[in-house]
Amino acid sequence: MIDPAASSRGDTPWIGDDPRFTELRATYRRFVFPMTAAFLLWFLAYVLCSAYARGFMAAKVVGNVNVALVFGLLQFVSTFGIALAYGRFAARRLDPLAAALRSVAATHPTVPAPAGRGGDQELTENQA
Known part of the structure; x- marks a missing residue:
């Protein structure tokens, strides 16, 4: 079991020490x-x-479409492909881990950070 008082990293200091978070x-x-x-x-x-292979990039592929245009469009394709791959990866591998942490955090008591690090401090005149 993780000792919530063993660490001091915010409202749920124990979460950073949890092996599931790691x-x-x-x-x-x-x-x-x-x-x-x-x-x-x-x-x-x-x-x-x-910049340096202008002849290669100017080579016609089909009609007036050259290699530079194809490579430029492939930049968009790869960006959307990476976003799609990340979405699937996150749903399959990250979301179950995050859900387990969320459920533990919801039932785990929070420990206030020590004074001086965002914990229980007196309000100054500007904050009150």
Whole structure:
């Protein structure tokens, strides 16, 4: 069992020490960091090709549609694809973990943070 008085991080100081919270953060990061890196590399490749590979980007694909236009449109496609993939990932992997934490937090008593860190402090004249 987690000792709610063992930590002092806000209204529910114990939540940061909960292994389910650690698992939630790790699961989130395992998806977001690689996906962000992949998208940024893809976007950087598009920008660099536009700046330095003008002949390649100007090559016609079909009619007046060139490689640059196709790559530009694929930026939108990849953005919506990543958003869709994240939505599915979150529903499948993150939401159950977050729901478990929410239910525990709803039944777990909160512990006020110590004075000086947003806890029980006297109101100043400006706050009253």
